[in-house]
Amino acid sequence: MSHVVTILPDGARFPVRPGETLLAAARRYGFAYRVGCREGGCGACKLELVSGELVYSKTVAESVLSDQEHARGICLPCRAVPVTDVVIRLDATDRLRRGPFSDRLAKRDLNKADRLDVPAESELSDSNNVPAAKLS
Amino acid sequence: MAVMRLGYLHARVTNLAEAKRHYVNTLGMQVVLEQDNRLYLKCWDEWDHHSLMLEEGGVGLIKLGYKVAKAEDLAYFEQKIEAFGVRTTRMSAGENLAVGEGIRFTMPSGHLMELYHEMEFTNTAVGLVNPPLFPRHLVGVGVPRLDHCLLKTDDIPLAERFCIEALDFKPAERLVSELGDTGELMGTWLFCQHKTHDIAFVAGEQGRIHHWAYKLENWDAIRHAGAILSMDDTSVGFGPDIHGLSRGDTIYFFDPAGNRNEVFAGGYETYQDFPTVTWTADEIPRAVSYIGREIAENHFTVDT
Ligand code: FES
Ligand SMILES: [Fe+2]
Numbered sequence: 001m002s003h004v005v006t007i008l009p010d011g012a013r014f015p016v017r018p019g020e021t022l023l024a025a026a027r028r029y030g031f032a033y034r035v036g037c038r039e040g041g042c043g044a045c046k047l048e049l050v051s052g053e054l055v056y057s058k059t060v061a062e063s064v065l066s067d068q069e070h071a072r073g074i075c076l077p078c079r080a081v082p083v084t085d086v087v088i089r090l091d092a093t094d095r096l097r098r099g100p101f102s103d104r105l106a107k108r109d110l111n112k113a114d115r116l117d118v119p120a121e122s123e124l125s126d127s128n129n130v131p132a133a134k135l136s
Numbered sequence: 137m138a139v140m141r142l143g144y145l146h147a148r149v150t151n152l153a154e155a156k157r158h159y160v161n162t163l164g165m166q167v168v169l170e171q172d173n174r175l176y177l178k179c180w181d182e183w184d185h186h187s188l189m190l191e192e193g194g195v196g197l198i199k200l201g202y203k204v205a206k207a208e209d210l211a212y213f214e215q216k217i218e219a220f221g222v223r224t225t226r227m228s229a230g231e232n233l234a235v236g237e238g239i240r241f242t243m244p245s246g247h248l249m250e251l252y253h254e255m256e257f258t259n260t261a262v263g264l265v266n267p268p269l270f271p272r273h274l275v276g277v278g279v280p281r282l283d284h285c286l287l288k289t290d291d292i293p294l295a296e297r298f299c300i301e302a303l304d305f306k307p308a309e310r311l312v313s314e315l316g317d318t319g320e321l322m323g324t325w326l327f328c329q330h331k332t333h334d335i336a337f338v339a340g341e342q343g344r345i346h347h348w349a350y351k352l353e354n355w356d357a358i359r360h361a362g363a364i365l366s367m368d369d370t371s372v373g374f375g376p377d378i379h380g381l382s383r384g385d386t387i388y389f390f391d392p393a394g395n396r397n398e399v400f401a402g403g404y405e406t407y408q409d410f411p412t413v414t415w416t417a418d419e420i421p422r423a424v425s426y427i428g429r430e431i432a433e434n435h436f437t438v439d440t
Pocket of ligand 2: 284349
């Protein structure tokens with residue numbers, strides 16, 4: 001079963017393919033936010049991991065994501081591969097951007113995977129500012 | 137007399153096998169030697185032993201090697217660098233594989249630099265007698281030569297003054313916040329012989345590198361490079377476009393460890409009497425991206 005990524009505070013949801021990084025999946029649907037090299041070298045893509053588990057299948061330099069950051073729940077989406085459903089939160093100074101079909105394609109795939117369920121309230125700690133309409 | 141050219145660059149990569157895929161299969165550099173956790177590479181039109189050394193572990197620049205024309209130039213620059221107030225140490229032949237003796241110092245910008253005058257001559261891929269225009273079976277982009285690098289520093293005036301006073305570089309183009317005495321220097325592109333630029337600095341964290349560049353023949357070669365980069369799913373940062381500053385045709389992209397590379401074509405030749413060109417900050421869009429006039433928000437902030 002594919003794992004689902006939720007990006008706060010927007011609430012955008014999309015499934016990831018097995019072994020696919022968070023960023024690769026987001027880009028596949030046309031979702032974008034502030035990133036850099038997309039190759040694990042610059043740290044520009046760092047985000048807060050709110051819930052869920054990620055693994056790093058490629059080496060991540062300590063100078064890019066330190067062990068302390070990792071322990072604090074900071075993740076590197078261009079390298080991080082979800083192994084459960086995950087919820088991540090964009091930096092307050094950034095904003096999620098969409099491609100022309102982002103939500104439609106994501107909804108279609110969530111539907112196919114039978115994962116169109118709305119995430120539990122507890123998963124989205126600030127779900128009050130996520131209008132339900134954003135999910136459709 | 138100035139230093140001659142950027143001869144070698146040492147950098148870190150997180151994974152050597154992936155780096156090899158990028159630099160060999162995508163860019164078309166040739167493997168000179170693979171040794172422990174190091175990979176030595178050269179481009180097809182380079183005659184010295186290597187121009188790039190990649191070491192596994194981390195990411196970013198290790199050091200730069202600039203070649204000088206004559207053995208006695210080493211003492212000349214040693215004296216000038218010391219006179220500037222920067223400490224130098226002597227390096228002996230063989231400390232760097234295939235490289236002769238030289239001097240080593242950390243520039244005021246925080247980057248380790250070495251000057252040397254000898255590297256083992258191993259010839260270009262086309263040879264020196266009646267050479268064909270290019271090797272018949274180039275791989276990928278087929279980069280001919282390493283060209284220049286753009287470094288980050290928190291003190292551009294100092295970095296520039298060091299290159300001018302200690303290494304005899306000259307500024308080809310400069311980026312200032314505004315014209316006049318109140319203008320702040322935000323970037324400088326310097327040449328040492330006849331290239332458009334051989335080294336450059338923009339504002340940022342000490343010791344970091346924005347990119348290193350390969351010189352391609354022309355705009356068509358940039359187009360071809362862009363096609364290869366896409367086929368190989370390389371992360372492209374910006375371009376193709378034209379730099380107003382330097383009149384260079386460009387694409388920026390990242391290696392699999394996140395180090396930024398550039399393919400660069402066009403530009404112009406410089407001379408000892410080349411008059412410095414100035415760009416003002418309000419024209420940064422044209423200076424960087426002459427056609428699109430839009431710069432990715434991360435273009436100057438992302439580095440390694
Ligand atoms: S975008 Fe550079 S580390 Fe993720
Ligand atoms: Fe460049």
